Amino acid sequence: MSLVSSTRDRTSGSLDVVTLRLGQDTLAIRAGLIREVLEPVAITRVPGAPEFCTGLVNVRGTVVPLADLRVIFGMHRGPVGPDTRILVLDLSMEGRAAVVGIIADAVHEVTRISQDSLQDVPAVGTSWPAQFVEAIANRDSSVVMIPDLPAIFASALSTQATPVSSHSGGTQLPPHQLDR
Amino acid sequence: MDEETLAIFRAEADSLVESLEGGLLALQTRPGDRALIDQVFRDLHTLKGTGGMFGYTELAAFVHGFESAFEALRSGSSVASSELVAISLKAHDHIVALLDGQSSGDPDAILAGLAAAVGDQTPIPGPRPDVAPVAADIDIVIPPEPQPALRVQPPAAPVSVPEGPASAPAKSSSTIRISADRLDEMMDRVGELVIAEARLAEIAAKSGSPTLMSVTEDIQRLATGMRDATMSIRMTPLSSITGRFRRLVHDLADQTGKPIELVLEGEDTELDKSVVEQLAEPLMHLIRNAADHGLEDPMTRIDLDKPMAGTITLSARHSGAEVLIQLADDGQGLDAGRIRAKAVERGLISAEADLSRNELLRLVFAPGFSTAERVTELSGRGVGMDVVSRTISDLRGSVDLDSEPGQGTRITLRLPLTLAIIDGLLVEVAGERFTIPLAAVEEIVELPEILDDQQATARLLDIRGRLVPYLPLREVFGSPGRPGPFQKIVVVSSGGGRVGLVVDRIIGSNQTVIKQLSPLHSGLKIFSGATILGDGAVALILDVPSLVTRSKRPSPSVNRLQEAYV
């Protein structure tokens, strides 16, 4: 993917990341995107919101949407446990800076991945949707996946822009322009 | 001021007076001695300053005049004439008398004599015992760069009393200009304050300490006052943007060849500054539409027995916690048939859709109803009307439209007074908390048990003979479990419509700092934002207009409309 090659060109040989566990998989997120890592806090459910982002949390006085990458990658969604963490990320949405939280079943370490070990996601052999994977890397004989966060959030935004039928008694309203 | 300090002053003054007398006497023999002149001046100066500090205002005023004479002597090159020394000694005696609380001689005459003796053409300011000799004044400019040793007041603005005699004691209610950013920052701070205050209230209530609770009440009162004051600072009259409307109408009249009269009503109606700013663009749009397409050309109007000049009326008024802004024209009105044809052509509705006139008119707000090309063959409204509608709904307002063929069109915008903080009613639904804007709440009643039936088909509640539709929020939110007994109905209204919202429990009212939802959730029309509660949890704020609209469904025609749209 173009994003990977451009990142490879820009950085000299390695990538600082934070590794985390989601379901049975290990993911890596650029350390520079991470604002902070929080213990689980009170999560407010947003009725009618897409599965990918059904929660809101209070991060130091800011209301931050809480996204669940496990929904995107079809991973097992276990309950909140002692290792569960919320990673607060600085991203960009619709061209504006946005703070977003993502759930992690556990956060492992800050580490460095060598650019040489990065590969595009193979067409077969994984259950991950290729358009949401920026790259994968082999580390210590296991696979680390770097999610394509811009692609994931862009997709989430476009899904919510065209309402899909909702399970919960039709909480999704059609655009209110027609609704009045 | 204690006795001891006064005694010190008196001793100091006595020694100054003595030094003054000695200096004056020495000047008799050495009239050109600059050091002596300086000494006399300094003595007078100190006497003036300290005298004023210790309440000897008459003395200070007199010494001020005396000092001026020596100032003139000091800055000039003249010598102390024997005439000056003689009258100065008289002045000295007068000072001694004033210190003793007596009044002797004629201070005005002495001062006039002093002035004459130094050859000063400008009269020395006479003593004004009733007025402080010098304007009590302070001018401190705190340097803008952050300084560890300084308290930089947030917002870190240089505090400066303007200098110059014209503006010396700026005590009258004058106007100052403040950058909008500072106001926004202030509002943010007030928002933080309100959230912190809610936390405090929570802690105080848990503690049960009467002292803590009473302090908390004080803080709450102060925070509310602070909020109101800050909001009132941000209120801006609509007149701040109407100037450009006059200009626009003038230009439009030229362009279209139609005489147009713009009538403005309630221009002094105030709204939050950010609301007013964002209103300018949509209102210009509506005016342009009215002039371009709403108003007939002059000949047609004369044929129709209408005044030749078309009238566009922009009016604004308060209505509860909302401001209503109406833009009306006396033109040809909307042609429902043509709107229908257009909507079918655009694929917005099916050809056989059964829509009321109002539903048809509202189609002009649909995205895709008009495209970039101008739809001039239509009665006009459509060019960017979806943009107008979106802007208003982004401001948490709503748009309504009504039109009579041949009579004209009226578009009503309903806008909240402010975007930042509202009073909210906190309710609980299936263990989750939500906030309802209090301004929209009409009443709260208990849900009659007989109506608590999920299978009920007609959800109408009889409130004192008036039928009100109601929505069980548990159902709207897809909440799990069954409600307990004693559910409440919060009756809310918006735009003339009302709906009862069924909740499990009323928690209470609170100040609600509105936080915008991220783009991930902003498409959920039933929520207008979120807020942070006293315990740090996030609660969603219900969007009353959408809930009222929602209660009007399901109507088959509108359902079809949605299908066609989606």
Add this chain to the structure above:
Amino acid sequence: MTRRILVVDDSPSVRRMVAMTLKAAGYDVVEAGDGVEALEKVAGAEVHAVLTDQNMPRMDGLTFIREFRADASRHRIPIVFLSTESEGEIKERARAAGAIGWMVKPFDQAKLLSVMSRVVAA
């Protein structure tokens, strides 16, 4: 942390009045009768703000401000100029010399404290 204020005035009664007021409000006060004494005092002690008169023996206020500011480590210590003059010229000279502002004598205790709270954290 207690804030220490240097009060420079040749009038003992003014110094006393200012010192008493500031001490009662929780400040620490160092007094000096003129610019020379003031420079001696600040050589040995850290001060957080300075109030100075203009007309004093040995060294006047303006000269003192310039001397005080000559030491780069004191560039950020606020100096308030006490003056009996409401005219602009001396104020401007004081400001040019390095005062952050001026206060006209006579002033009362409330005004003094309000000014101090603006220039230095209590």
